[in-house]
Ligand code: SF4
């Protein structure tokens with residue numbers, strides 16, 4: 001990995017001893033140094049990611065006291081003058097990775113038991129005649145409630161509901177899909193929302209993170225619900241009547257065909273294909289499996305992921321999740337003897353399904369995870385992606401590519417430690433990286449050796 005361009009200065013203002021005017025930027029006041037500060041920040045980012053998935057699971061009535069206990073312990077550990085051991089914080093970061101896998105598993109269970117096992121579906125990207133409501137964010141619960149209330153009001157033929165960005169996989173859950181008013185997917189990732197929401201003629205509902213302050217073009221027809229909130233925007237709790245009434249005042253959309261996106265891959269529907277995948281690997285017909293996924297962000301380097309997925313040879317398959325895929329999920333990748341070459345597993349938390357499949361593939365091939373012909377290429381923007389990285393590190397997976405920029409909350413020594421122990425790589429040129437990826441499987445060390453100096 002190339003060195004970070006600028007040294008992130010230490011900045012800690014968490015206690016009353018902080019140096020005026022802004023806080024401690026140097027080591028010495030309490031014993032906290034920049035690397036410890038960096039590790040504490042890194043841990044907190046992981047906790048934010050875990051909290052997001054834990055929140056969604058709890059909203060559906062699912063809980064696990066081990067997750068709550070870890071969140072409390074890890075946060076407490078970052079208080080002033082509790083623990084100055086950098087090794088302990090490295091351990092906590094990997095432990096955050098383990099707890100994060102448990103949290104993704106809990107959330108998956110919550111979704112499957114509440115909304116049914118996901119099915120592979122073709123989601124229209126055109127429009128249907130009727131007034132429109134566009135739901136953005138990550139929360140299926142308010143989407144389900146909205147669809148139910150539209151049905152109860154007898155408006156299913158008048159109002160069509162569209163998913164935006166990370167809400168796309170909602171279409172694959174049978175109990176959500178059954179609503180007649182749920183129609184298709186509108187737009188791309190969260191990055192383009194200000195343009196795409198302005199173009200959407202109906203009402204917009206923000207359910208979670210990655211919703212931004214509206215522009216005047218749609219400020220009078222956006223609502224928030226659940227965990228989301230926007231300054232000056234009405235917030236709805238369970239009763240979506242104001243949004244439904246407002247939608248009826250907006251111009252009707254016309255029917256327009258525009259193709260579709262395929263989504264809904266899940267370990268429950270891909271596991272039955274695994275024997276065939278193994279046969280194709282053994283016959284040399286599937287050379288490599290790429291996991292390309294993560295967040296989108298407004299950075300020109302995101303073109304890397306689009307180019308990489310274009311360059312991946314036709315005897316390889318691509319597994320994806322989260323919102324960066326909107327750069328490359330509209331292509332026809334074809335199949336290898338019936339196995340789709342591109343599988344979208346859904347939201348970032350659905351990386352859990354990919355982990356389950358990788359573990360099962362390793363078991364059936366009699367190899368460990370790092371001997372598989374698998375390369376992982378992540379894009380990160382926010383803290384859920386950070387938690388996913390920690391989970392992969394916890395599993396001991398080496399040679400992960402990350403981008404489009406290095407995590408700036410890690411100081412160079414901390415980053416260099418991760419690079420050394422886990423062979424973490426920063427994306428560079430897609431052609432060059434692809435050549436490297438095709439040469440190797442990833443290497444695993446069950447004992448997670450980051451701590452062995
Ligand atoms: S915790 Fe330590 S480094 Fe942070 S503000 Fe207090 S004295 Fe400064």
Ligand code: SF4
Nearest residue numbers: 166210295322323381
């Ligand atoms: S994948 Fe990350 S960046 Fe994309 S919408 Fe979800 S939380 Fe936001």
